[in-house]
Amino acid sequence: xxxxxxxxxxxxxxxxxxxxxxxxxxxxxxxxxxxxxxxxxxxxxxxxxxxxxxxxxxxxxxxxxxxxxxxxxxxxxxxxxxxxxxxxxxxxxxxxxxxxxxxxxxxxxxxxxxxxxxxxxxxxxxxxxxxxxxxxxxxxxxxxxx
Amino acid sequence: xxxxxxxxxxxxxxxxxxxxxxxxxxxxxxxxxxxxxxxxxxxxxxxxxxxxxxxxxxxxxxxxxxxxxxxxxxxxxxxxxxxxxxxxxxxxxxxxxxxxxxxxxxxxxxxx
Numbered sequence: 001x002x003x004x005x006x007x008x009x010x011x012x013x014x015x016x017x018x019x020x021x022x023x024x025x026x027x028x029x030x031x032x033x034x035x036x037x038x039x040x041x042x043x044x045x046x047x048x049x050x051x052x053x054x055x056x057x058x059x060x061x062x063x064x065x066x067x068x069x070x071x072x073x074x075x076x077x078x079x080x081x082x083x084x085x086x087x088x089x090x091x092x093x094x095x096x097x098x099x100x101x102x103x104x105x106x107x108x109x110x111x112x113x114x115x116x117x118x119x120x121x122x123x124x125x126x127x128x129x130x131x132x133x134x135x136x137x138x139x140x141x142x143x144x145x146x
Numbered sequence: 147x148x149x150x151x152x153x154x155x156x157x158x159x160x161x162x163x164x165x166x167x168x169x170x171x172x173x174x175x176x177x178x179x180x181x182x183x184x185x186x187x188x189x190x191x192x193x194x195x196x197x198x199x200x201x202x203x204x205x206x207x208x209x210x211x212x213x214x215x216x217x218x219x220x221x222x223x224x225x226x227x228x229x230x231x232x233x234x235x236x237x238x239x240x241x242x243x244x245x246x247x248x249x250x251x252x253x254x255x256x257x258x
Binding site: 031032033036037045046049050052053055056057059060062063064066067069070073074081085088089092093095096097098099100102103106107110 | 149152153155156159160162163166167169170173174177232233235236238239240242243245246247249250252253254256257
């Protein structure tokens with residue numbers, strides 16, 4: 001980004017500021033969820049995009065957990081049936097919860113960035129780790145008992 | 147420049163997620179079809195249609211970011227500003243929660 005003349009860059013920046021102001025007032029009325037977009041100022045687009053990618057990474061993690069849970073039952077693995085079902089339910093419950101938790105984290109982070117607050121602590125890591133560990137133990141014990 | 151790379155990464159992340167959604171819903175349709183027959187394929191169709199909608203919306207955003215080259219602040223105002231914003235994220239999360247509920251029903255039905 002090299003400005004042609006020093007003055008041109010200033011003018012462009014002023015235009016952009018005005019555009020941001022206009023679209024900010026216009027879109028803050030429309031964008032959802034209100035409790036996120038109604039507060040603060042527009043953060044750097046890169047930060048919003050990174051926040052979105054974090055959400056998407058969680059969403060894919062959720063999909064993988066669902067796939068794992070369903071596969072456990074669908075593939076008829078040689079695991080003691082009750083423990084296998086329990087493990088599958090744990091994985092699928094986590095996979096269902098993950099996108100909801102991710103949405104919650106996304107909106108809190110976006111809101112904090114708009115307000116210039118420190119980012120909120122991540123939620124759901126403990127649950128995810130504990131759940132996957134429990135499912136793993138269930139499968140392991142189920143394999144030994146089969 | 148950096149902003150458009152970030153937009154590119156985000157568009158790719160949406161694509162991967164949409165791909166997963168298609169795979170997941172087709173698998174769900176296939177598994178549910180054992181119990182429900184042909185109507186179960188509606189799940190696959192719905193998931194695929196949603197993935198297409200998400201991809202189109204994500205692509206609109208990326209072009210929005212590319213079209214606003216001057217300052218990051220302007221890029222934010224134009225790209226994030228004219229897109230559905232949190233709607234995209236919220237729709238995706240809701241669809242995945244529904245898919246998870248469907249998976250839970252399938253697995254518990256087998257177990258019974």
